[in-house]
Amino acid sequence: MLSALPLSFVTVVETGSITRASEELNIAKSAVSQNLKRLEEQLDVKLAIRTTRHLSLTPAGERYYQRCKEILALSQQAETEMESFGATPSGPLTITAPHALIAPVVAPALASVTQKFPALQPSVIAEDKRLNLISEGIDVAISVGQLPDSTLQARRIGTLHxxxxxxxxxxxxxxxxxxxxxxxxxxxxxxxxxxxxxxxxxxxxxxxxxxxxxxxxxxxxxxxxxxxxxxxxxxxxxxxxxxxxxxxxxxxxxxxxxxLAGLADPAPTPIYAVHTYDNLPPKSVQETISAVQQALTNALH
The missing domain is CATH 3.40.190.10 (Periplasmic binding protein-like II)
Incomplete structure (x- = not known):
């Protein structure tokens, strides 16, 4: 999002006057005028020629306005994308897991998730090897055993013996x-x-x-x-x-x-849910991981 100075500039250009810009931004006209002055001083360039009735952009002002519009558009796109992360999960979702976990864990987990979110379209890759999540287009990987160091996000969701x-x-x-x-x-x-x-x-x-x-x-x-x-x-x-x-x-x-008789309880092996979405996975991924974690618990009881 633009800071106060460039936002005032963009609003003045689009509304056509300082008065209408002040109404749009809900701030005093003097504040809008001062913001424009400070912006030009900060950039050390003349952005607009202002009269009591008219405002016209200089070539530098026109270029600066276009760049600010691009930033605003990107900001709006980012907000829209973040809203979709919190929206009702829908569309494709690809999950991979070892063969042994498909029937007792992944199948009931996906049944639970798709019942809750019917527009979700999951696909499953049963594979004991660890796949490249990015090149394979995988949203969630269920991985057994200690993980190698990587930039992927991992959440421990259970253990097996x-x-x-x-x-x-x-x-x-x-x-x-x-x-x-x-x-x-x-x-x-x-x-x-x-x-x-x-x-x-x-x-x-x-x-x-x-x-x-x-x-x-x-x-x-x-x-x-x-x-x-x-x-x-x-x-x-x-x-x-x-x-x-x-x-x-x-x-x-x-x-x-x-x-086999005579053996003590074996040491636990960790199970992780891995994804590539940094610290903000989409809701479909969050819901799937939670469902898999619950299915792991149910499978042993």
Missing amino acids: DILCAAPDLLAKAPKADTPAYWEWVQSLPYIAHTREPAVVKHKLPTQQNSKPVDLSFRSTVKANTIEAIAAFARNGLGIALLPDIGIAQDLKSGSLMP
């Missing part, structure tokens, strides 16, 4: 937990790995016995490229797997998957 689990039948013949024989038996089980994991997968996990961690090494016998596929293989007894609690919450409740 990785659970070593298997189908009950696979664990039925387990030796007594927390013994050397038990951990040897665990490592002999077939292991279901993600395709990005190596042939030999190693985990250091806390145990219930004095919270002392145990080093486990598995040779992957089955591989899949999504958490859903790994969970499906585990449910069907193909092996043991390390899976996020959010992705298998219903399996744990129903008993189709069981956590």
Whole structure:
């Protein structure tokens, strides 16, 4: 927005007189006249030739007026854009999240948001890799794990815990937990790995016995490229797997998957909502992030 001096100048030019400008600005005529004088002194250039009945711009005044008009137009555009940020969310919204979070978290979150704002048009990119939000045109990214340093805005919205689990039948013949024989038996089980994991997968996990961690090494016998596929293989007894609690919450409740005995509660892994809108995201982004945060809470209860 223009300051008082150039605003007085623009108003005088557009109204055609100091008197009408004073009425428009709701200030005294003497104040308008003084503002014009101070502006010319500040710029060290003559902007207008004023008589009792007429005001005409000098070439410098004409150029200055045009620049001021551009500033006013940009200011108005900025205000309009900010108003739209607070308006009812509508139009396209692109969100990306890991495969494991789509069904239990993103789907119910978007159902809630679109029910509240029917004009919103969400699209989802299921991707375990972190994408470039700017080049991919992504509004919100749900990211699991510590984030690299960047200029993106991030808000922690929850946590997940990785659970070593298997189908009950696979664990039925387990030796007594927390013994050397038990951990040897665990490592002999077939292991279901993600395709990005190596042939030999190693985990250091806390145990219930004095919270002392145990080093486990598995040779992957089955591989899949999504958490859903790994969970499906585990449910069907193909092996043991390390899976996020959010992705298998219903399996744990129903008993189709069981956590391995002898292990303590795993350390939490943070979940973040990331966007590129600095400190003022549009309302559609704010509402989506809040809905995802609520869905994360619901998924574990």
